[in-house]
Amino acid sequence: xxxxSNASTDIREMLKTIGVDSFEDLISxxxxxxxxxxxxxxxxxxxxxxxxxxxxELAGKNQTGISFLGGGVYDHYIPAVVNELAARPEFYTSxxxxxxxxxQGNLQIMYEFQSMICELxxxxxxxxxxxxxxxxLAEAVLLALHHTRKRKVLLPATLNPNYRKxxxxxxxxxxxxxxEIPAQNLTLNLxxxxxxxxxxxxxxxxxxxxxxxxFENMAEISAEKQDKSTLLIQVYDPISLGILQPPxxxxxxxxxxxxxxxxxxxxxxxxxxxxxxxxxxLVRKIPGRLSGITHDGNGKRGFVLTLQTREQxxxxxxxxxxxxxxxxxxxxxxxxxxxxxxxxGIKEIANLCLQKAHYLAAELIQIPGVEMxxxxxxxxEFTIRLPVEARKVISEGLHHKLFAGINLEQSxxxxxxxxxxTEKRSRADLDLFISFMKEVLS
Amino acid sequence: xxxxLIFELSKEGRRGHVLPKIDVPQKSKEQWIPKEFIRTxxxxxxxxxxxxVVRHYVDLSVLNHHVDKAFYPLGSCTMKYNPKINEQxxxxxxxLNLHPRQPESSAQGALQLMYExxxxxxxxxxxxxxxxxxxAGAHGELTGLLLIRKYHDVHHHKKTTILVxxxxxxxxxxxxxxxxxxxxxxxxxxxxxxxxDDLKAHLNEDVAGMMLTNPNTLGxxxxxxxxxxxxMDSVDALLYMDGANLNALFGLVRPGDMGFDVMHIxxxxxxxxxxxxxxxxxxxxxxxDKLKDFLPVPVVDKTDARYYLSYNYPDxxxxxxxxxxxxxxxVRAYAYIRMVGREGFRRVAEQAIINANYIxxxxxxxxxxxxxxxxxxxxxxxxEKQKKRGARALDIAKRLLDFGIHPPxxxxxxxxxxxxxxxxxxSESKEMLDAFCEAMxxxxxxxxxxxxxxxxxxxxxxxxxxxxxxxxRNLDINYYKPN
Numbered sequence: 001x002x003x004x005s006n007a008s009t010d011i012r013e014m015l016k017t018i019g020v021d022s023f024e025d026l027i028s029x030x031x032x033x034x035x036x037x038x039x040x041x042x043x044x045x046x047x048x049x050x051x052x053x054x055x056x057e058l059a060g061k062n063q064t065g066i067s068f069l070g071g072g073v074y075d076h077y078i079p080a081v082v083n084e085l086a087a088r089p090e091f092y093t094s095x096x097x098x099x100x101x102x103x104q105g106n107l108q109i110m111y112e113f114q115s116m117i118c119e120l121x122x123x124x125x126x127x128x129x130x131x132x133x134x135x136x137l138a139e140a141v142l143l144a145l146h147h148t149r150k151r152k153v154l155l156p157a158t159l160n161p162n163y164r165k166x167x168x169x170x171x172x173x174x175x176x177x178x179x180e181i182p183a184q185n186l187t188l189n190l191x192x193x194x195x196x197x198x199x200x201x202x203x204x205x206x207x208x209x210x211x212x213x214x215f216e217n218m219a220e221i222s223a224e225k226q227d228k229s230t231l232l233i234q235v236y237d238p239i240s241l242g243i244l245q246p247p248x249x250x251x252x253x254x255x256x257x258x259x260x261x262x263x264x265x266x267x268x269x270x271x272x273x274x275x276x277x278x279x280x281x282l283v284r285k286i287p288g289r290l291s292g293i294t295h296d297g298n299g300k301r302g303f304v305l306t307l308q309t310r311e312q313x314x315x316x317x318x319x320x321x322x323x324x325x326x327x328x329x330x331x332x333x334x335x336x337x338x339x340x341x342x343x344x345g346i347k348e349i350a351n352l353c354l355q356k357a358h359y360l361a362a363e364l365i366q367i368p369g370v371e372m373x374x375x376x377x378x379x380x381e382f383t384i385r386l387p388v389e390a391r392k393v394i395s396e397g398l399h400h401k402l403f404a405g406i407n408l409e410q411s412x413x414x415x416x417x418x419x420x421x422t423e424k425r426s427r428a429d430l431d432l433f434i435s436f437m438k439e440v441l442s
Numbered sequence: 443x444x445x446x447l448i449f450e451l452s453k454e455g456r457r458g459h460v461l462p463k464i465d466v467p468q469k470s471k472e473q474w475i476p477k478e479f480i481r482t483x484x485x486x487x488x489x490x491x492x493x494x495v496v497r498h499y500v501d502l503s504v505l506n507h508h509v510d511k512a513f514y515p516l517g518s519c520t521m522k523y524n525p526k527i528n529e530q531x532x533x534x535x536x537x538l539n540l541h542p543r544q545p546e547s548s549a550q551g552a553l554q555l556m557y558e559x560x561x562x563x564x565x566x567x568x569x570x571x572x573x574x575x576x577x578a579g580a581h582g583e584l585t586g587l588l589l590i591r592k593y594h595d596v597h598h599h600k601k602t603t604i605l606v607x608x609x610x611x612x613x614x615x616x617x618x619x620x621x622x623x624x625x626x627x628x629x630x631x632x633x634x635x636x637x638x639d640d641l642k643a644h645l646n647e648d649v650a651g652m653m654l655t656n657p658n659t660l661g662x663x664x665x666x667x668x669x670x671x672x673x674m675d676s677v678d679a680l681l682y683m684d685g686a687n688l689n690a691l692f693g694l695v696r697p698g699d700m701g702f703d704v705m706h707i708x709x710x711x712x713x714x715x716x717x718x719x720x721x722x723x724x725x726x727x728x729x730x731d732k733l734k735d736f737l738p739v740p741v742v743d744k745t746d747a748r749y750y751l752s753y754n755y756p757d758x759x760x761x762x763x764x765x766x767x768x769x770x771x772x773v774r775a776y777a778y779i780r781m782v783g784r785e786g787f788r789r790v791a792e793q794a795i796i797n798a799n800y801i802x803x804x805x806x807x808x809x810x811x812x813x814x815x816x817x818x819x820x821x822x823x824x825x826e827k828q829k830k831r832g833a834r835a836l837d838i839a840k841r842l843l844d845f846g847i848h849p850p851x852x853x854x855x856x857x858x859x860x861x862x863x864x865x866x867x868x869s870e871s872k873e874m875l876d877a878f879c880e881a882m883x884x885x886x887x888x889x890x891x892x893x894x895x896x897x898x899x900x901x902x903x904x905x906x907x908x909x910x911x912x913x914x915r916n917l918d919i920n921y922y923k924p925n
Contacts, residue, residue: 270763
């Protein structure tokens with residue numbers, strides 16, 4: 001095995017220094033009754049060359065193609081800069097910056113990341129990352145319960161169903177009532193929200209653009225929030241903020257997103273990046289790490305982890321979150337991404353998504369039997385109703401190396417397909433998809 | 443030292459990336475989107491040319507200590523070498539470009555990898571069920587505790603309390619709290635293991651379970667584990683293992699065999715995947731038959747013909763994250779497991795234990811040992827003696843930086859005063875360990891000679907000792923809105 005540095009002569013010498021005859025003498029206090037008898041039943045070691053071959057074989061059993069899949073995870077372009085920088089061992093083989101004097105690179109990147117997400121969302125504060133959107137949303141709801149001391153949470157019917165399940169799992173053992181805000185035509189029913197939004201509500205969660213791609217009536221929701229102590233939590237799409245009003249404009253107290261789109265691969269579900277931002281008043285209650293500016297004895301600027309008294313290693317059972325390891329390198333990639341695409345790039349990417357998605361939607365609804373599933377505006381993702389089962393279109397698409405979209409049958413919507421379009425889809429990709437759909441639906 | 447912020451490099455009109463032209467018929471965005479939704483003020487992100495972006499972040503990168511550069515003996519963090527083959531196989535586009543919602547038939551390789559990794563982790567830890575879903579160790583703890591909660595709910599046990607030793611990681615009580623339990627702290631005895639009298643005093647029918655790190659954070663094997671197991675059984679409580687120190691047990695003891703019901707595994711510690719400056723990690727949770735039915739969905743399973751995601755767990759606790767796992771980390775861990783193989787794991791543990799004991803032997807006459815019991819893969823020194831002479835653990839840690847060595851974990855575990863918690867891992871050569879010992883001995887000598895120099899250390903790092911209190915007092919965590 002290549003990962004051990006000492007030869008048997010070194011080991012003999014070290015055992016001699018320690019003052020024992022054999023390794024066994026070092027572990028004599030482990031009772032024989034709990035020892036492993038025999039070997040671990042896993043395959044024998046193979047060489048690097050064989051591992052590479054095995055992995056290539058596994059990778060070869062996967063299929064990739066032209067993708068219209070979304071639902072929180074998107075096939076956006078990753079500039080070359082991002083992969084090159086993230087591959088530096090100075091970044092990926094470092095640990096949590098507990099010794100700031102030798103972690104200024106990571107701490108400054110965390111600070112830049114926090115700042116850029118704040119600027120994108122117009123929120124005051126962003127932490128150094130959560131695992132991914134679902135658990136980040138659950139933590140946001142926990143914060144709201146803690147902050148308001150109320151026991152009711154409103155979750156929208158238009159929330160990503162996987163996020164909803166994570167929130168439910170986190171809240172399962174608390175005396176908290178979760179109520180669903182119903183939807184009509186795949187957007188939230190405003191009169192229902194008004195009725196449900198009483199003084200007992202700790203948090204109202206709104207996903208905008210919602211899971212089906214459509215816009216919620218944010219102006220009215222925002223107005224409804226005005227005189228209430230409830231925390232408004234908005235789930236957003238970071239790329240959409242190149243065009244759309246940011247969460248702060250709608251009065252969100254907490255803004256949550258899946259940050260995968262910002263320079264990270266889809267990677268079959270992770271690692272991803274939970275973006276967690278809040279208003280200033282919550283800064284001492286938010287979970288996760290924060291990098292802040294300070295100085296050394298000579299007055300030189302430097303960065304440290306700050307407000308650590310919020311965190312589990314200090315507060316233990318009184319901590320409001322148990323998060324420790326986060327998504328450091330994924331957040332660094334998001335920082336590299338945002339710094340590279342910059343102020344103009346994020347707007348252009350958003351506009352490319354918008355134009356291409358609308359071109360595709362307009363063409364698809366020309367096909368007999370296909371219609372938009374809701375009347376609301378959308379950004380890069382939309383839901384259509386099909387004259388056949390979505391499953392049929394999806395499995396037929398696979399034969400053409402097309403990933404047609406997400407089947408919404410699990411959300412109770414028969415014959416509905418959720419389609420996402422990123423800047424990576426060329427006109428040729430879109431036209432190929434359109435002719436495929438014409439053919440499969442004819 | 444490099445001092446600029448990316449924002450300070452920004453200049454109107456510069457750009458780092460060019461996008462394709464729009465190749466579909468275009469309309470103004472107002473025609474697609476009602477005006478009220480359109481952003482009224484641009485996000486003022488940096489405007490920096492690509493070349494400058496690269497230089498900026500390369501300049502920042504070299505300010506980091508990292509395991510590819512030098513020793514990183516952080517106790518309980520297992521900073522072992524991160525093999526390069528792991529990175530290369532995980533960068534295969536046929537892994538990277540998989541969408542989690544694509545049909546299972548088109549992700550058979552990924553599912554097979556997850557299944558085989560799960561089988562290997564079960565074999566290594568001695569359990570019969572596993573979820574790969576948790577994204578990190580603390581996330582795994584929460585998952586494990588939710589499983590314990592569900593077990594008691596299903597069996598109609600009324601349980602409120604989780605016992606946690608006073609030497610435990612801070613995440614343990616925090617996770618228990620989030621899972622809806624109270625915690626009670628159990629004292630350690632003079633040998634550094636669980637004080638059985640204190641445990642018995644806290645044991646009653648309210649106890650849902652106990653979280654134990656074995657070997658514990660002092661690096662000492664909890665050799666009363668069988669008795670603890672019996673005590674838990676006497677009140678229908680379950681036993682959770684914090685797997686942070688699994689590296690010490692490979693091939694010697696399996697947690698499932700010594701009586702644990704559930705554990706989390708830190709792939710980013712024991713299985714060589716990189717820490718990425720604080721993440722991402724991966725925290726699979728392995729369980730025995732008592733808890734299998736409650737695992738988060740989906741669970742990766744297989745038939746003769748195919749691998750699939752099974753949702754057929756009616757008593758599942760639900761989901762702890764939106765998708766299936768930190769898959770990219772799993773690929774790396776699986777590469778490592780196949781490289782180390784059946785015979786290799788025991789050698790990993792042996793070398794990790796020998797390395798720790800070697801350092802301990804060389805330092806124990808100069809620094810106090812918090813506890814004298816035999817050490818496994820890590821041990822804890824106390825700088826009490828040095829403190830009396832004027833140098834605290836913090837000063838020693840900061841001075842170590844001048845030797846190009848990352849200091850040990852300090853001031854943890856809480857039960858050792860002026861703690862220095864040292865975990866060398868199996869990766870390090872005798873020469874590296876000797877260099878560390880010599881630095882520690884030299885610092886001890888410096889206390890008598892130049893205390894001022896120690897108090898103001900480090901002296902050769904990119905910045906000097908930083909004022910952490912000032913950072914909290916004058917909070918500046920957002921460039922665009924400093925206080």
